[in-house]
Every structure is written in C-alpha cells, then in structure tokens.
Amino acid sequence: MAREVIKVTAGLAGLAVGLTACGGGDPASGADGPPRQGGTLRVVGSSDVEHLDTASVASVGAYGLARIYARTLLGSRASNDFGETVPVRPDVAARVPTRENGDVSEDGRTYTVRLRGNVLWNTRPARAVTAGDFVRGFKRLCNPASPSVGKSYYISTIRGMEGFCRGFGGVDAKDPGAISAYQNGHDVEGIRAEDDQTLVFGLKSPASDFLNLLALPFTAAAPREYDAFLPDGQEFRQHTISDGPYQISEYRPGASYLLSQNPAWRQNTDPLRERHVDRIQITLGQDSPETVQQQIEQGAADLAWDQPVPRQAIPRLRDDPRFAVRETPNNSPYLVFNTRSPNNGGALGDREVRRALEYAVDRSALIKIVGGPSIARPLHTVIPPGNAGYAASDQYPTPGGSGDPARCRDLLGKAGHPGLTLKFPYRTNSVHKLIAQSLQQNLAACGVRADLVADTGGSFYSSTIATPAKAREGQWDIAAPGWTPDWYGNNGRSIIQPLFDGRTYGPNSTNYGGYDNPQVSALIDAALTAPDTARADQYWRLADQKIMEDAAIVPLLDRSHTIFRSARVRGARFLPTAAGYDYTRLWLAED
Structure with a gap:
C-alpha cells in the first residue's frame, strides 16, 4: 500500500490479509495475458435494480452498475485480494486528502479535494466534470422524491447538511421544477466549490471515516441536465449521463440494459477502471440460479447478475478455475x-x-x-x-x-x-x-x-x-x-x-x-x-x-459470495461491496 490511503487499524489490516479470496486462482496475477479489446459481455439474472439514480442506489447490484457510468471523488480498486480492496484511492480527485499534503486541516474539520483535469461528461459537446457537479450530487442526497439511503452519513457529519435536508423535505416530491429550484437556491454550509477544480468540505467534528464517505456511489457527480427530471423517475432512467467508461445506451425496465463505450472517457483520467469489451448486455427476468448457471457453463452467458452459484453445483466446481468463493463480510440475510x-x-x-x-x-x-x-x-x-x-x-x-x-x-x-x-x-x-x-x-x-x-x-x-x-x-x-x-x-x-x-x-x-x-x-x-x-x-x-x-x-x-464466470472471461477482479466482478476491468478471450 505505497499510495496515499486511509490507514486501517492493525487488527483490521490483519483481517484483510486473512480474508484473501479462495478458489479459482487470481486472474489479476497476469496469467490471463494482455487484455484483448472487443466483444459483448453477456450478464444474465433476475431482478432490476431498485434505483438507477446514483443518489438513491442501495443494493450491491446497483453499486456495481453505477460504478460503470458514474464516478466519485474517491473509490476502491477491484482485486481478488480482499486487503487490496480496502484502501481509499483517488478517482476524480487528483489525490487523497491528508494532513501531510495540506488538504486536511490540523483540527480535522476541513477537507480540500482537488479534481483531476479532463474528466468529461458524454454530453454533446462533451464538457468537463466540475466541482459544482459534485456539489449538486451531494445536494441531491436529500431530494424528497427518492432520497438517499445513505443520507444519514452526511447529515451527521457535514455542517449545514441537516438543515438543508430538513428544508428539502418540505418540497413537493412530484414536482421536478420545485425540487431543482430548492436545490439550486439553497446552499449547504459545509460543501462549497471554491472553483471548478476545488471542493471544500466543513465537518461538524473530526470524522476518521470521512474519506470513505467520499467514495460511496451516492456522492457521484451529477450533471446539470438531471435538474430537469424527477430524481430516479422513469424519465430520469432513460436519460442517464456518463463520465465513466461505459454509458447506458438502452434501458428496458425490468428486462435489460445495454451499455456501450462512452466516447468522452479517457483511460489516463481514471486510475480505478479500464475498458476492454465493446458492450455489456444485462438480461433480466431469469429467477432460476440453476438456469443461469447452465447458461454460463454452456457459453450462452458470461456472468450471473444477481444469482450465486447453485448449492448443488458447488461440490463439482471446487477445482474449476472459473469458480471462486469471495469474502464479503456481511449480514445476509x-x-x-x-x-x-x-x-x-x-x-x-x-x-x-x-x-x-x-x-x-x-x-x-x-x-x-x-x-x-x-x-x-x-x-x-x-x-x-x-x-x-x-x-x-x-x-x-x-x-x-x-x-x-x-x-x-x-x-x-x-x-x-x-x-x-x-x-x-x-x-x-x-x-x-x-x-x-x-x-x-x-x-x-x-x-x-x-x-x-x-x-x-x-x-x-x-x-x-x-x-x-x-x-x-x-x-x-x-x-x-x-x-x-x-x-x-x-x-x-x-x-x-x-x-x-x-x-x-x-x-x-x-x-x-x-x-x-x-x-x-x-x-x-x-x-x-x-x-x-x-x-x-x-x-x-x-x-x-x-x-x-x-x-x-x-x-x-x-x-461468502460464490461466483462463476464463463470460459472466455479474463481479468476478473472482485468488488466486495458490489458482490461481483468489476465489469470495466475484464476482457473476453476469442470464441
């Protein structure tokens, strides 16, 4: 962990080592060879995500999907070594704020986050993601139409967030105009854009986990176009905008997603993601884990969307390099x-x-x-x-x-x-x-x-x-x-x-x-x-x-999470908080 990261306690650092994933080897070791470009990743599963708007995503599936098209200030890196997924790393932020680099005040109550340049929205024409877009993202956490499940993290931490959210709760939840008017007409004392490339956060009191809060998907940047739609409404879901490697090209509620490459994304601006496949096709409506597993083994699909490996299949797959048991310490169900x-x-x-x-x-x-x-x-x-x-x-x-x-x-x-x-x-x-x-x-x-x-x-x-x-x-x-x-x-x-x-x-x-x-x-x-x-x-x-x-x-x-990949999937690296592989970093062998 040579990079600037949050330091975990000795006990948790030891735990991370002990939770290294088992089964299926580690594709990240380089055994898969150099990445190959192209092809369509086929993902099959059961249910649609409960929320597509990053402000209100709540499930592991939504976390994995949001990561593809919505970027946060900080984030985590997918890995088949659990310990490597723990540290907070820069995403749109140019570096992790610390006291040593001067971005965290001596009293621990002020954080300055500096954005990297040339991160772009896939608008026409493409334009830069700014500090103001992140301020908008934070404000949207308390919208009355589809409030964030994580808003309490920020209400209890950031100065002025509680009052801002209390006022937002009184706005008509069915009127996008009223929602955007309140959002744009009121400030949060502890969140300000000093300029297009600089954000400053003021905390109620020091919070040792504040950098973790800046890495959660709720806090993704939000473009100004989102003001026109009811948060997470049907119209919003058809007009998502991307600053990640892929964009949602087609969405059929409850049925499917088609994600294609975002022409505005540049690899040199993104330290956490890659982009190898041309398209990601997610097909929903298949409730049977056995059927999904059969499709993957037969080569008709590549990954399961929301289905673990069926219990009956686990004994025969123990030595199969495509099978893995990944650690996701959880309370589930x-x-x-x-x-x-x-x-x-x-x-x-x-x-x-x-x-x-x-x-x-x-x-x-x-x-x-x-x-x-x-x-x-x-x-x-x-x-x-x-x-x-x-x-x-x-x-x-x-x-x-x-x-x-x-x-x-x-x-x-x-x-x-x-x-x-x-x-x-x-x-x-x-x-x-x-x-x-x-x-x-x-x-x-x-x-x-x-x-x-x-x-x-x-x-x-x-x-x-x-x-x-x-x-x-x-x-x-x-x-x-x-x-x-x-x-x-x-x-x-x-x-x-x-x-x-x-x-x-x-x-x-x-x-x-x-x-x-x-x-x-x-x-x-x-x-x-x-x-x-x-x-x-x-x-x-x-x-x-x-x-x-x-x-x-x-x-x-x-x-633990059982996961299986098709014979053509390479470079699979796991995201514990999304209970799945990072779609942006894998590639496909030739059929």
Missing part, C-alpha cells in the same frame, strides 16, 4: 421485524414477542441451503465478523444452533401473543424462496403462521419494505433483506447507523422495521464523535448489544 405493523394487535412492537421469535430459527438449515459451512457461518450479532466493532456474542442460544421451538412457544404465551399470523414478502431471485420457506417452517414449529408472498420485479427494496406507509398499514410483518457494508476497514458506522438509527426513518430508509431506541441513537452519536477508532468501536459494540437485547432483527448468516 437477516430477519427484520416491522415494529410499526398494526397486525396481531401490534405484537411486533412488543420486545418480548420479538425476543421469543429469536429462538425460532434453525440456522444450520439455512447454512445447508446456501452451500454449507465453507460458504456461510451462523451469525448472532448485528455486526458481522470482519467489520469494525464486532464482538462474538449469542444472546439467544439454541441447541446446535438449530432453534428452540418449545422455548419460542413458551415465551410467546407469556407475552400474551400465541398464534401469530405474519405477512412475509420474499425475494424471488437466488435462494431467497428456499430461505423464506425454511423460516416459515421454523415459525410454524413455534405456532406462528407466516404467509409467504413472492415479491418480484425489483420492488422488494424499492417499495415493499422501504416505504413507511406500507409498514404502518401492516402490508408486511417480517422480511429477510441482506446487508453488505458500504465499505470495509474503518467501517463502524456502515452497519449500525443506516439500519438502526430511528431518527432517519422515512422513505428509502434501510431501517426497514422502523426500530427507534434513543439509547442506540446516543451510542451512534458517541461513536461518531469518539476521539479514536478504538473508542468508537466500543460504542458500536454497545449499540450492537442493545439492538440485540431489543431483538430488532434476527441475524442469520455471514455469507
């Missing part, structure tokens, strides 16, 4: 309770009911579903291993980790809520249906009926569980989303804050169940203002313990 649901007399708002249901789950069955103990480990904490603030704990132990239905029944009876009936929407891609069915059986053993509802078309995150009105109406009671941290290394806030800070509950919030505990909020604030990462980690651990005492969720699995 977990069972979340809708604490705002009026169903069952508001039972899920009762902590004792949720505690009873903690004993229902047979994690050993879930591990078998996803591929066995080499692929997943049982998880009993909010923060998974491999993330800042993790401490092993199990507040609801069961024999062999296989559940304790008798205790679950007993505690539900004592809480006065036996015989619950719960609405359980589930994702249809990957193994999520099998996971939902397994959880349904676990709950039935406790005397709880779970009514499964297939949630197709990419609406699971975008509307079903991320819409407070649906939660309050009782349209769902439990769900099994997943969470991969937004970054690794110094990432304490990347789990607790977005998932459990009740103060930011609202549209697009990832605090799906509406959990709100002032004690947890206070611990979040204490961690964010802690004088060092060791102290912050202590507060994150305490928050984890309190959340589990309240049984806001049932952690299920810390799951």
Whole structure:
C-alpha cells in the first residue's frame, strides 16, 4: 500500500490479509495475458435494480452498475485480494486528502479535494466534470422524491447538511421544477466549490471515516441536465449521463440494459477502471440460479447478475478455475421485524414477542441451503465478523444452533401473543424462496403462521419494505433483506447507523422495521464523535448489544459470495461491496 490511503487499524489490516479470496486462482496475477479489446459481455439474472439514480442506489447490484457510468471523488480498486480492496484511492480527485499534503486541516474539520483535469461528461459537446457537479450530487442526497439511503452519513457529519435536508423535505416530491429550484437556491454550509477544480468540505467534528464517505456511489457527480427530471423517475432512467467508461445506451425496465463505450472517457483520467469489451448486455427476468448457471457453463452467458452459484453445483466446481468463493463480510440475510405493523394487535412492537421469535430459527438449515459451512457461518450479532466493532456474542442460544421451538412457544404465551399470523414478502431471485420457506417452517414449529408472498420485479427494496406507509398499514410483518457494508476497514458506522438509527426513518430508509431506541441513537452519536477508532468501536459494540437485547432483527448468516464466470472471461477482479466482478476491468478471450 505505497499510495496515499486511509490507514486501517492493525487488527483490521490483519483481517484483510486473512480474508484473501479462495478458489479459482487470481486472474489479476497476469496469467490471463494482455487484455484483448472487443466483444459483448453477456450478464444474465433476475431482478432490476431498485434505483438507477446514483443518489438513491442501495443494493450491491446497483453499486456495481453505477460504478460503470458514474464516478466519485474517491473509490476502491477491484482485486481478488480482499486487503487490496480496502484502501481509499483517488478517482476524480487528483489525490487523497491528508494532513501531510495540506488538504486536511490540523483540527480535522476541513477537507480540500482537488479534481483531476479532463474528466468529461458524454454530453454533446462533451464538457468537463466540475466541482459544482459534485456539489449538486451531494445536494441531491436529500431530494424528497427518492432520497438517499445513505443520507444519514452526511447529515451527521457535514455542517449545514441537516438543515438543508430538513428544508428539502418540505418540497413537493412530484414536482421536478420545485425540487431543482430548492436545490439550486439553497446552499449547504459545509460543501462549497471554491472553483471548478476545488471542493471544500466543513465537518461538524473530526470524522476518521470521512474519506470513505467520499467514495460511496451516492456522492457521484451529477450533471446539470438531471435538474430537469424527477430524481430516479422513469424519465430520469432513460436519460442517464456518463463520465465513466461505459454509458447506458438502452434501458428496458425490468428486462435489460445495454451499455456501450462512452466516447468522452479517457483511460489516463481514471486510475480505478479500464475498458476492454465493446458492450455489456444485462438480461433480466431469469429467477432460476440453476438456469443461469447452465447458461454460463454452456457459453450462452458470461456472468450471473444477481444469482450465486447453485448449492448443488458447488461440490463439482471446487477445482474449476472459473469458480471462486469471495469474502464479503456481511449480514445476509437477516430477519427484520416491522415494529410499526398494526397486525396481531401490534405484537411486533412488543420486545418480548420479538425476543421469543429469536429462538425460532434453525440456522444450520439455512447454512445447508446456501452451500454449507465453507460458504456461510451462523451469525448472532448485528455486526458481522470482519467489520469494525464486532464482538462474538449469542444472546439467544439454541441447541446446535438449530432453534428452540418449545422455548419460542413458551415465551410467546407469556407475552400474551400465541398464534401469530405474519405477512412475509420474499425475494424471488437466488435462494431467497428456499430461505423464506425454511423460516416459515421454523415459525410454524413455534405456532406462528407466516404467509409467504413472492415479491418480484425489483420492488422488494424499492417499495415493499422501504416505504413507511406500507409498514404502518401492516402490508408486511417480517422480511429477510441482506446487508453488505458500504465499505470495509474503518467501517463502524456502515452497519449500525443506516439500519438502526430511528431518527432517519422515512422513505428509502434501510431501517426497514422502523426500530427507534434513543439509547442506540446516543451510542451512534458517541461513536461518531469518539476521539479514536478504538473508542468508537466500543460504542458500536454497545449499540450492537442493545439492538440485540431489543431483538430488532434476527441475524442469520455471514455469507461468502460464490461466483462463476464463463470460459472466455479474463481479468476478473472482485468488488466486495458490489458482490461481483468489476465489469470495466475484464476482457473476453476469442470464441
């Protein structure tokens, strides 16, 4: 790590070494030879992304897609060595701000970011990406039409962001003119463009992870043309503008994407991406992991979009160089309770009911579903291993980790809520249906009926569980989303804050169940203002313990990502936060 990077703690640096990917060798070693130009990369999968607007992207799939056409100030480099993906590196920024180079003030409250030249939008004519475009990107995080799931990171960190966002919330969410008028007519005290090539950020207090926040896809530059559209609306989705190596040439909602080379992009302006294939074709609508796997093995497709390798195929693929198990320390999936649901007399708002249901789950069955103990480990904490603030704990132990239905029944009876009936929407891609069915059986053993509802078309995150009105109406009671941290290394806030800070509950919030505990909020604030990462980690651990005492969720699995590529894919390098290979850096062998 000879470049200027954020320094991680010794423990996390050691962890990164220990999480080097296994299986399939390392195409980045040079064994694939020099890159070949041309061809169409064929990606096949199930569901469309929940948001295409970078301001509101939320899923690993959306992160991987956004990276192709939307650039941020800082970023990470794809690699099959987990440790190499952790450091923050320059993207549109010419260098990483540090105290040593004078771009971070002595008090840690002012950051100056200098942009590299000749980064261009694919407008006609092409024009430069400016500091003002990044200011626009930050302002769009709080738009009322499709607010960012990550806005709490910035509200709690940047001076004036909270007031700006509060005012933005009062603007008509269906009027793009009103949205752009507010956005362009109000400033954020802590974000300013000093000139076209210089950004200055003012923080409320020092934040050791601020550079990580500048690398998240929400903060991508936004061209002025976006002011004409409703954020993430249908019209917006047909008019995305690119400053990355590829541009979206054709988008058929729920069906397909065609990305072609962006003529305005130049390799010498982009240290994180490359460009080898001519086109990237993403075809959606295939819910069967087995069918996707078959297509890749037969050469009809090159990569899976949102499907892991089917569990039945893993044993025979162990020694196949095209197969890999990549580490993505995560909480995926977990069972979340809708604490705002009026169903069952508001039972899920009762902590004792949720505690009873903690004993229902047979994690050993879930591990078998996803591929066995080499692929997943049982998880009993909010923060998974491999993330800042993790401490092993199990507040609801069961024999062999296989559940304790008798205790679950007993505690539900004592809480006065036996015989619950719960609405359980589930994702249809990957193994999520099998996971939902397994959880349904676990709950039935406790005397709880779970009514499964297939949630197709990419609406699971975008509307079903991320819409407070649906939660309050009782349209769902439990769900099994997943969470991969937004970054690794110094990432304490990347789990607790977005998932459990009740103060930011609202549209697009990832605090799906509406959990709100002032004690947890206070611990979040204490961690964010802690004088060092060791102290912050202590507060994150305490928050984890309190959340589990309240049984806001049932952690299920810390799951590695299984991935397979066709015989013609070369140069595949993994992005843990996108749970996939970096499309911009791979190339295709001749057929």
